Amino acid sequence: MAQTTVVALLHGPDQPGLVARVSGWIFERGGNILHADQHRDMEAGVFFQRVEWVSASGADMDAVNAETSAFAEFAAGLGMKARLATSARRPRVAVLVSKFDHCFHDLALRWQAGEFAGELVGVLSNHPDLAEAAAHYGLPYELVPVSAATKADAEARQLAVLRGWGADLAVMARYMQVLSADFLGTWAKPVINIHHSFLPAFAGGKPYHQAHARGVKLIGATAHYATAVLDDGPIIYQDVARVTHRHGVDDMIRMGRDLEKLVLAKAVRLHLDNRVLAYGNKTVVFD
Amino acid sequence: MAQTTVVALLHGPDQPGLVARVSGWIFERGGNILHADQHRDMEAGVFFQRVEWVSASGADMDAVNAETSAFAEFAAGLGMKARLATSARRPRVAVLVSKFDHCFHDLALRWQAGEFAGELVGVLSNHPDLAEAAAHYGLPYELVPVSAATKADAEARQLAVLRGWGADLAVMARYMQVLSADFLGTWAKPVINIHHSFLPAFAGGKPYHQAHARGVKLIGATAHYATAVLDDGPIIYQDVARVTHRHGVDDMIRMGRDLEKLVLAKAVRLHLDNRVLAYGNKTVVFD
């Protein structure tokens, strides 16, 4: 019989017995816990948990849905917010691009290789450049040009496209436009961005130029959830690479492509595996 | 009221409900779980768990001891082996050295800085060289020379010294003698060794010379539990550093000192935090 696994991401005020109660609830319903991981933010008094279990309901999706609803209610009774996902539904991912193609190819090839627990469903761009590449991967391509004058209209069209694709996640793969606070609020689903610096250093434009001018010995990349404040959202993953005085801005751009690809792919993977819980301006990553 | 925390390291045949049963047992006795982490070796069908909780018994050590005994019995009833430790008893660590002092200084300074959940209790050496350094840190120093002819006698004396110190763990901080299978069997407590290569590459003597001769581009260090087979015990931690054609054997030895210090200290720290569970020839490290 086919298995269905459920993942719950919980957080709320800490109190004794949460681990026992959650695992007890699952055990009583015949669930078998595959992984359970917790974290306490001692200062804030917040408890976080990721728990993944095999549901006793097998492939009976009505039963599985009833179980996740019941779990959410149970968690609410403990004062906790719960986000639930099941293996029966693969999240749908839209990719936003401009002209740079390295992150896009990287995401598409990983998707084809089966590295992601989700489906790429479309490519949204403000430029026509990557249309052919998208077609090669069998992905629909929507061109929505953006200018200062047309920004509001463009964002309305972008929203319609994302909703039309039934997207659960938008990934900015070196998409060179800022998404407005209005857009993010209306969309109300996660957006992952890759910034080509080790944030909070070198936020804003031309971070490799900034890094070169400052003479740093490491360059970085940061994947974070986009928020209304530019380059300021909760950080999911970061990495760095060593540079020397010999590396000009062009070398940094080239080396940075590898960093950007790896860091963005790792963040998308973690998100799709339901391992990331954002709270305030930070993340808990159950890796 | 003073708190006592308990850590249990469990492993045994996997079966449904283990997470719920263990956390339920603790919850019923008023314990508050601080951390719980599990692992399943799917191939071997083995379940591993590290669970740490605040005992309801507070500073009443008789009650705490009764609780740990009861837990061990409970775990045995589930078919699992349990290793239990409490914050009330700090493990006692003996350090074995020869002439190299870098790992010894590093361990002693970290101990003084409060980085270890344990106490250094003595230094055992086959050479007199580090006696003064040990005295500086206020540590007893026992000199037990070892030669091929006197090895059996020397090991008997070493055992007596370790037992006299009430040591729970022996750390070979670049100790240049092999401990015999007899010694390890009689001692029957963990021994952590640092080998100056990325095992299994370059086991045996002069690993930096071997690495230089082979022309590798990374050198490594490996901390592992000592077993009767040289350089073959369960690996706890490893790290590497980049080298080039410019690095001769002497440079590798110098750079390797930093690797050896960091890798050994990390392994000792993980062990003293009761985060390492060895099984077969491998380790589960609940980091």
Place this chain on the structure above:
Amino acid sequence: MAQTTVVALLHGPDQPGLVARVSGWIFERGGNILHADQHRDMEAGVFFQRVEWVSASGADMDAVNAETSAFAEFAAGLGMKARLATSARRPRVAVLVSKFDHCFHDLALRWQAGEFAGELVGVLSNHPDLAEAAAHYGLPYELVPVSAATKADAEARQLAVLRGWGADLAVMARYMQVLSADFLGTWAKPVINIHHSFLPAFAGGKPYHQAHARGVKLIGATAHYATAVLDDGPIIYQDVARVTHRHGVDDMIRMGRDLEKLVLAKAVRLHLDNRVLAYGNKTVVFD
């Protein structure tokens, strides 16, 4: 006027004045040295140098060729072997593949992005699987099946294909056949292989399985020149990634793909930039 740059890779018995003589020779002919780097192997008494200069001959290729010939003669007079390359001729690279496509896509995308100082000219495979991918990049695809019985014939065909493409370098991008000593001797040009372990650990087949069985805490990848002895040629570049007890063989294979891509691409890039000088079983990499 168009510039031509020349790179010379020299090695031979060390003697005083080599740096001055080489730079003097270039200066006298109006050349402008862009980079010069040296290394002495003190034990072996060997001097190595990479020197790159702008030739005074500009785009006059007859003059440039006369200059490189004269330089080779000059170097020979100093008892040194010289390998010379000019920016006027981009090396031609053949890629050997089997069924795995990740290293191939990575090389092809980097080539398209202009990251290599050379041209991909064809794909040679013992399986038909990647034919379409090669076509997508506009690369000819030659299928030469290999079996134990047909190995000699197959290698003869492979040689003919490589020569037909005018290839200067063959890159084994997870090509799953061993090239025979005969093939390597007849081909007599460099072959770069990627091995999916941190050599010399886990040479031979199924290195991730070996790594998993041993319980190492880091996995690696090694790019090296292929020689008649399997997995034993001069190492160009290596890197590692951290793994834990949670990573099964499948996870290692997935994580290893990123290591393999990055390590192979870096080695190919270094080679095409004329930065790698192999001698004996080691390399000098002027990075």
Place this chain on the structure above:
Amino acid sequence: MAQTTVVALLHGPDQPGLVARVSGWIFERGGNILHADQHRDMEAGVFFQRVEWVSASGADMDAVNAETSAFAEFAAGLGMKARLATSARRPRVAVLVSKFDHCFHDLALRWQAGEFAGELVGVLSNHPDLAEAAAHYGLPYELVPVSAATKADAEARQLAVLRGWGADLAVMARYMQVLSADFLGTWAKPVINIHHSFLPAFAGGKPYHQAHARGVKLIGATAHYATAVLDDGPIIYQDVARVTHRHGVDDMIRMGRDLEKLVLAKAVRLHLDNRVLAYGNKTVVFD
């Protein structure tokens, strides 16, 4: 016969033939170049070189001094500034500390182990805490308390102490006072500082608290030359370590100690090996 090696660090306007002229000058005087490395800042049109040679003057220090003077004159004739050092004179290093002892122990142990091409000559502190540790290493300890009111007087005393020791380099080993622009100007010799963040992120006070508040996934340390602008001087070396949501500020402080030790020691080593050339707000590090 004893050897004397000379290192010259040069920089000035780029022009053709510099490599040939410098190496020719040395060759004509019977010098044997051990290492020569160059860099061109193409934008700024500046040429940088580090060249190290065995002087033909052997242990005759008058002759060696004449040679270095002549070289400086020769370099000036080429429009270049030259900094010259010989193996005959080991630089003298003063260490500035406050209460943290980890960087101090690390520097002192490396000095004892012979890792530095220089001598520790004294410890200067605004607190008495490390006096005994300094005595243990046989180092003089000067206590100069600093308060806002006494800062000018204190700096005058500090200068007198440093000069009394004949110090060539001051190392701020987690010294918790800012050195004034006046002090730096009067002292007019290099000062290396370790800042416990990945600059330019988290300059100023309490960088680990800042890092924790921002939720970064890597913490860093930066060794730089101190200038009149706090945490803004030319960066010599940086490194990072991975952190997760589990690491509180205390964990970051503990992990940061290792970063600070390694990064500061590396920077001091590079400086004492005459491998660092600061210009503008950046460094060229001939590693």
